[in-house]
Amino acid sequence: MTELSRIRNFSIVAHIDHGKSTLADRLIQLTGTVAERDMKEQLLDAMDIERERGITIKANTVRIEYPAQDGHTYVLNLIDTPGHVDFAYEVSRSMQAVEGSLLVVDATQGVEAQTLANVYQAIDANHEIVPVLNKIDLPASEPERVKEQIEDVIGIEAHDAVEISAKTGLGIPDVLEAIVQRLPAPAAGDPDAPLKAMLVDSKYDQYLGVIVIVRIIDGTLKKGDRIRMIKTGGTYDVDDVGVYRPAMTSVPSLGPGEIGYLNASIKQVRDTRVGDTITLEKRQCETALPGFKPSVPVVFCGLFPVDTNDFDDMRDAIEKLALNDASFSYEMETSAALGFGFRCGFLGLLHLEVIRDRLEREYDIELITTAPSVIFHVYSRDGEMTELHNPADMPDPATIDHIEEPRIKATVLVPDEYLGDVLKLCQDRRGIQMDLTYAGTRAMVVYDLPLAEVVFDFYDRLKSVTKGYASFDYQMLGYREDNLVKMQVLVNDEPVDALSIMVHRDRAEGRGRAMCEKLKELIPRHMFKIPIQAAIGGRVIARETLSAMRKDVTAKCYGGDATRKKKLLEKQKAGKKKMRQFGKVEIPQEAFINALKMDG
């Protein structure tokens, strides 16, 4: 156990690409925590997807021992938190587990929306915050302007910001000193009190089972203890406790203020809920830690195997993934167009993409993803509310009193010159402006937007209209009534359930027309003409006709060509099996998601 006054627990808050991982690597390197030969980029991001996308999904922790200028050696515990809005709750728990934050801002770019959301989490957790300006070595860096911006936009002191270059190592010793001198030690805990520890995060290791990251508040955790999770009620025998340096290193015990891991032969990550309180089975603490929330999926979509024969494999894969991700939900779904699959719920779009990528990559299953949607609250005439996860399940409109949809507060930071485009995009998506302020040459736009309009391609559109210069973040605002209807798409006079969407009545014609036009491009010409229609109830609101294929014939085919041309035709025939047969129409898989993308 370490004396409290020699412990500093902190996180790093930064926008993607502003240098969080590089700074963490440098801190680990400079303190000799990892031998030079074991260094690799982004030590803390473990999953391939994390490394590739430069994002953090799971919290990681590392213990650094630092001999400070005051002659004492300090234990610095860094928690690397997820940085994405999808994991806002997980971030908040990580923030609660530490006392301070380094706010890393790229001195060439300034504050971004994602930085804001996370720094507010740090402020909410009463953190002491040390601003760090990175990339100070680049000619384009403007430390003074960015300091002003931090003070204006975030409202924290920035004149004594530490100026560094994580890439070259410049200023890293100053960061270590600032951590020791400016961040507080953990609040006094009682090592002899009943164990009270926060479950910060957990992950599955194929050799060790579930590894839990914990922060000790009171009491002591050691090998052999029988622990109890207060919310889930599970009890486990602790096989090992330790810290990450960043390799797992056993320690005899963990005491108040310390952060480390425990391994207790827990089979499934699902049994460990982020934010839960861990105590001893025999000697329980009196109160659980505040702020626990079960995670609730907000974005839903259908996932179907491209090859219908893969369904059983897909079910196995989904069950395995779900064991290790409590925030991911699934139920079986049957679609006339796509066959058997699953309706899955996610914390957000990134979470959706991560799960889909893992299914495709780790389990080698090709998937069709249907358009993401949100949970609508459908109120019947007799006052009952049902959650609608899938437009295909929409009840008879005659029985509906009204429908409510989730709204979000979206914050966009954007350079002046793109402001008009951003405002137009937000208006087009049924947004209501809440705030518009300026910080230097950048505008901060706050909109109240329907989540349903955002889950699909809002972020792509935002990036495209601002050439990548805008940053975006959001918080949930709650549910509100609006004039929402279900729009169906009929291809060759048959409804295609996987293309049904919920849409605002006033926008239905426009969306319907856009979808029909898109489908006309996405569906290849057939040997007959195909009407493509959008309809509300029985009423057609938009219509396009895909004309019949006019010409597909091989010009030359003599004796020497027979073998090759026959193979080509057989291949063409096999290729068509990858499309979904709908009546007599074959629809390529990408149509199911691309038909909904809006160009404007």
Added chain:
Amino acid sequence: MAEIVEGGFGLYIHWPFCAAKCPYCDFNSHVTRTVDHGAWADAYVREIARLAAETGDQRLDSVYFGGGTPSLMEPATVQAILDAVRAGWSVANDWEVTLEANPTSVEAARFAGYREAGVNRVSVGVQALDDASLKALGRLHSKDEALAALEVARSTFDRVSFDLIYARQGQSLSDWRDELLRGLDLGTDHLSLYQLTIEPGTAFWDRKQAGGLKGLPDEDLGADLYEATAELCAEHGFEAYEVSNFARDGARSTHNLIYWNAGDWGGIGPGAHGRLTLGGERIATEQTLLPKDWLAGVPDGRHESRHLLSSLDRANEYLMMGLRLRDGISLTRLESMAGRPLDANRLTDLEGYGLVERSGSRLAVTEAGRMVLNRVVSELLLE
């Protein structure tokens, strides 16, 4: 008494050399400075003897010299080959002996020698009727040279056909109509009219991949061009007896009909394919591609590989080749090859779309069906 094979029996001779490679051509052709004509003649003769030993009981309906550029062969080589052929098989009274020729003055000068050797039909690679297009297609002849060569061909051979390539870069519907009308007036009895297709492994393909080769027609213009072709040919008494082949009465190509009617043919020369019925089985033969490997392989037979065609392969080939013909296929024959009929629902659908027609036991595509033949065939392919 010689045996008559269903669909006919022919012999294909591949001459692999060209004076220059054309940018659209994906046939097995090679440009070389010198050719040992004697050695090549000997090799062909040897091959013919080998093939005749297996199939000599069949009556031969046709010989076809393709390439490459067979009009670069010395007449003596053609003579030696045809002498060997006549020694190996009994030939039909009306047998057809075609040679593909390029319309340059040098090549036209050999026409008389080919006739002497026994060639009775030439297929001339005219390709276009204006100099700019000929240049764009990488041809070595001019329009005037082509017309002169055609003149020589008509006075030398009973039967003359020529090729044109349309749907070229920047070619409009009216450009093509004008060009085709001039072509129809050139006094031949057979025409092969091909839409330009950009095949992998050609210079055009590379150019297109690199973003070049602009102005090729889209599907709709391609369809309009095809329709205009059929219409103009019909008006001038040329029947569209195959997707890209048009003939006046009785002037259909006997040899090519063997391919489309799934008859038997021997294939000799680098890269040549053949189909032989031996001991009740249908065999696909394929000879090695590179001229020097082929020449070296002939003495011990290393240059040829063979495999047995399954009953499905056989039926599918017949389906794919036979539906190219206006006369279509015999469903009875197809069924006896495959051991089962075509998918009745699909046939009914295709009839419903007006793409195929049944008449007795024959199945043929309609004019509309011919334009989407690849789709029709892949719909019907047996699995």
